[in-house]
Amino acid sequence: MDFEAVAKYSALHLKPAGLTLQYGTAGFRTKAGHLDHIMYRMGLLAVLRSMKTKSTIGVMVTASHNPEEDNGVKLVDPLGEMLTSAWEEYATCLANADEQEIQSILTEICQKEVVNLHLHASVFIGRDTRPSSEKLSQSVIDGVCALGGQYHDYGLVTTPQLHYMVCCQNTQEHYGKATVEGYYQKLSKAFGELTKQACSSGDGQRYLKIDCANGIGALKLKEMEHYFPKNLLIHLYNDGTKEKLNHLCGADFVKVHQKPPLGLDLKPNERCCSFDGDADRIVYYYNDTAGHFHLLDGDKIATLISTFIKELLIKIGQSLKMAVVQTAYANGSSTRYLEETMKVPVHCTKTGVKHLHHKAQEFDIGVYFEANGHGTVLFTNAAEEKIRHMAKEEKDNQKREAAKRLENTIDLINQTVGDAISDMLVIEAILALKGLTVQQWDAIYADLPNRQLKVKVADRRVIDTTDAERRAVTPSGLQEKIDELVKTYRLSRAFVRPSGTEDVVRVYAEADTQENADSLAYEVSLAVY
Template sequence: MDFEALKKYSALHPKPARLTLQYGTAGFRSKAEQLDHVMFRMGLLAALRSRATGSTIGVMVTASHNPEEDNGVKLVDPLGEMLHPSWEEYATQLANAEEQDLQKTLTEICQKAAVNQQKDASVFIGRDTRPSSKKLSQAVIDGVSVLGGQYHDYGLVTTPQLHYVVCCQNTRGQYGKPTLEGYYQKLSKAFMELIKKSPGSGEGQRHLKIDCANGIGALKLSEMQPYLPKEVLVHIYNDGTKEKLNHLCGADFVKVHQKPPKGLDMKPNERCCSFDGDADRIVYYYTDTAGHFHLIDGDKIATLISIFLKELLAKVGQTLKMAVIQTAYANGSSTRYLEETLQVPVHCVKTGVKHLHHKAQEFDIGVYFEANGHGTVLFSKAAENTIRQLAKDEKDDAKREAAKVLENLIDLINQTVGDAISDMLVIEAILSLKGLTVHQWDAFYTDFPNRLLKVQVADRQVIDTTDAERRAVTPPGLQEKIDALVKKYKFSRAFVRPSGTEDVVRIYAEADTQALHIHSEFILNSHS
């Protein structure tokens, strides 16, 4: 390590005094002006992580659905997964080290993580459309370079695109080409193969209105459009040319407020969807003829995909083990439907993509979605091989055809992380193949009315939870009070958890009717 150069460059990215930040659920998030030193240091860390793993590491500069003034950064591990938890701790240490301790902290990390400093380092960098992102990604580049690492700057990309290219690079092309063109080609080819088989194929065009949250999704969807078949017409709204990123639009806004985004004119029964600011989440919705708004969230997306997969698995006659992974926020009605009607096992894990992803890896086919619209499907290597083999060699026509559909689905899904573009194409393909309208999809089950609130408290860490965040163990007495309230209502559920991304406590409650809705504020107020 060239400590003189490190000192010189670090001085160009000084850490504001007394500022401490934590590598949280989605990496570092803060006001953009507080993040320059964090970016530089994450460049350093990515180079070390690359040396430790002997692989390319990704660094994505984005704050997803948060306001335009915010920014953030997260590291992507070799197979496109989230950074390993032990390194999250190093990230926090490095970001918070005072200037004079930087060298010492780096040396310590190298020792603890057994980093061979002679090895090459390679880092892929991407960023969203925030005005601050370009400069911040330059700080990442400075960090990688000062440690002698190689980098490739992909510039403007969606978060899932960066995960994808990292995975392609480290699997030596097995997952695809590590370029955006490779991504568009792989997805569009699989999509076209799939919809060729739909009953209505050739009978006119499918229309979909997409609110791109004034973010990167708009740019990348337009780039992809020439690759998509003429039968599918995506209409891009909130493309970022007029309004601010995530302002009154995007998947998070629509999910939280349960109302349409600004800037998208909806006609009754038209299929619409929203991406979030970095295009890793998607929710669908429509208004009915009476003007009522209907949200189709991550739970219903997981359900649609699960139904489709289950039917295909029955057709190919394979007993592959499939499960759905949810979090505490999943609507109780979706869990009941999946378990009781569809007979698919459901597992609940802690909030945050890494927890869902990890659990989903335990199954032949793991479908995971957060209610907020972040999700994907994972196929084990063995399951994928079986399916590809059947698609090629199976003698029985019906079985072989079903295996081919599964094979195309595998290629269309971004298995590295939830991906709004990929999920949208999966959903459109399934709706088209099954001949379902948005209304029919929505009617699979009816969501229990629910409410999600956030409350600021003096110290959110006094709340500790267990059972995938569904029960509070501290402060004493809190859970008993929640239980006492919940007991009074049918199919009711409520929980509180400290947020992993904001200084707030989140409160969720649901019950079978709106009238019986629990006043969740009361639960917390009685404890504050």
Template sequence: MANLTTVTRISQEKHPRNISKHLNYGTAGFRSRATELDHILYRMGVLAALRSKSKDGDTIGVMITASHNPEEDNGVKLIDPLGEMLESSWEKHATCLANAGDEEFQVVLSEIVETFKIDMNCKSSVAIGMDTRASSPGLNTAVVDGVKSVDGLCFDYGTITTPQLHYMVRCINTRNAYGMATIEGYCNKLSKALKNIWQNQGERKVYKPHIIVDCANGVGAKRLKDIAERFDKILSIEIRNAGEGKLNYRCGADYVKVNQRGPEGIDCIEGQKYASFDGDADRIVFYYTDKDNIFHLLDGDKVATLIASYLIGLIRKCGLELNLGIVQTAYANGNSTAYIQDELKVPVACVCTGVKHLHRKALEFEIGVYFEANGHGTILFSDSALSKIESSCSSSSNESEKLSANELRTFVDLVNQTVGDSISDMLIVETILRDKDWDVADWDKSYRNLANRLLVVKVNDRSVFETTNAERTVIKPTGLQKAIDDHVKLFPNGRSFVRPSGTEDVVRIYAESDTQENADQLALAVAKSTYDLAGGTGNLPTL
């Protein structure tokens, strides 16, 4: 039986708390400078093993990554048995354990064991993965020490994308019913699904099976190469920013989305299709330049609408009645929401920012498509939907309906349902573009995004902000929402909101309008009001 006194001794001797600042476990887990995280990674190893014991030995995942953050940062998040985010009731315990002083550590551990009635004699197992940061191997060692301190078993996958680790955890706990819990199994599942769908689509005149992918100098480069090699001549994938430069520096999905231009080092050629991953390959955005050398971004909103239009058509061809819905956040472009509701006739739900909120809401639909505008998202198929699809495959008397149902069933295997996955999402987009026989410009024409701008204002204390209406309305500071409303009235198709960061004392300003100039001016006006009414620090943001 694991002894909590031994756990505490190892913590104090090998992984003592070396910082005084308080860190919160949020949607992305913990993130900070890598030099501040050793004791937290040890403690999360312990917590993951305890979580496993509380789930009767089911494997829990620990991913070491800071996603799109700078290279000197790192972080950690826990993954629950079916590949989902850590259950929210455990987040506060993760925060307490991470911030406890060395002398309080055992007391907090004991409280967790007592709260969840954990049988310390129960076996536990933890799957561990990490991104390519130089600090990751050392932090991996801290996690392993934590798991072993409570007699847990480790499955160390080494360098792996975040969504791949989510996939592995689900495979292990479903006894490989979801797929084989190996990189080979992951690649086989996705590549087999793509090839099976494509072979029934016939030749295409417009669609071009070629894409150039910016991998942000992160782990996605190696893992994309694993699967790209399986496509022979049916899909050409060129990999750029494969590790020769600095992680996430002037490249990657976040850089492209925020700056609305291609990554440095890639000269966008007219009509060529490009995509950018983030550092741990769970976000993706697409882009191209037109004949006038104008940059066009196709972000998470565009991906969600493309997927929804494809699924609607396929569901109708199957003759099935399935409840399909799309989940967005306040950052979704207003025209994307209008297109979904008015053209696709699909219900839209808006939730607070954070994948856990979108994932939870998507589960309310038989087929739930969720994407944040930043390119993080996936598709969830309920047991009810899968049962209806399977029944149509086997019992439909209409040959056309049966073929469509088989395509839909195969499409399910192309989706990593555990979390947003850059590789899976890229293959999904390629498959749908091929099905529609579209090039990237055809896709972009489905609807026109409103011009938008995202700015950041530094404030003394982000805790003074309080929002409601899925973060679209600010309640505090008093008077700020009225100021925003007054600014919005001055701009055609104007919309703006402010949202405090969950990890630092900054406030994000989002604005959109009919032209880029108007969107910029609206964002700057709201930023100044926020600065004045909320105790801004430093310089006002500029463009």
């Protein structure tokens, strides 16, 4: 193939001198002003990936919970999953290449991966509400066009909506219709079916306050609202009309600071939740009558959902194997509760949803959540078929009803990736069906007090970890110091790891009291210097 157009367009998307970036946990992320050439080159790469997989590939322009001035990009593989790791390396290589190297790198990728450049290529593009996103997504389009690919620009969509579109397109719409309306229809139908059964057991209207992080979630919930059944009333806060994206609000802020977002007035015992900037994470919370803040994070969500599914599995009497996948950030109490009380196997992987997602695929039903509220549930095709068959054909009424609930749960869940809208509907449906208040849900187990800190160091890569990031192997002596510190507290645990999305080292500690968790985290952060 002649790369003439590639060179012509490249000249319009020049790389700033001396800039190197890496395709990290969540693609590329940095200040928006440094990303134009990256977007263009990811457009090129998406075309090659599409030719290689003979499928539609997604490109999402977003920096999720990061500040409004940042931006980022990630590629979405054919079934809506994150880009496979070999191609992450190509992405990094292409991103850091000098102008005149681009063509030879493209040729090298094509040779290595045996890409036939005469094949048709199709790319779906989406973006969040950042002021820089529109222009950056145009640069992606330039990249796609330079290699003669076709594209569909979905414009403003949540990250999980783009993943959903890609999956629908590549499954010949078996997964759903590849439009935002298709997404709303699929989810609202499943939610209506599930909660219909709750209404008949006497539950009334549900009222939920949502902090939209001043992001895309607000726009999409407004579009979706009229699809909802009348039994769910949502009130949107931080809808982006007044304040800045993710500023003192959103799921990440609430989780890390363990306090309510600005702009949402929290009345005692009211059930509230926060989305993050691209609506793939969700956390719940409430203030009790004494004014204490209670956070229900990804671990509480995983517990609620896996308990619900396990109860239904027992009812249908099928031996489907379910497991929960967490990361080192999971609260120790959640792991203990799941393993010891619920008798659900728990697995720990490295941070980053692709690791959790892959692990979860090993089970008939894999529930995975990061503590920060990013997660979903995966069902194997065989498990799904078994459940759908029982929902239709099973003679035993009770078993059939349980199978129907599971079937509606499958349809309500976005299996491609964590999805704040879908997770919220799953949670609301479960609470309604089980007749649980947010306080009762919270009381299932008590979180161990914990603290997360960030430490700025000269080079965060000097820290290397093992055992799903729970132990540091380098620099030498660091782990021994952490072990010593941990021993001086009760019910304690601590670890450090370099962030994959920010230039910091993250410190996590938990202990018997908040004071102790705080001081353990602080002492560990001193050991990192």
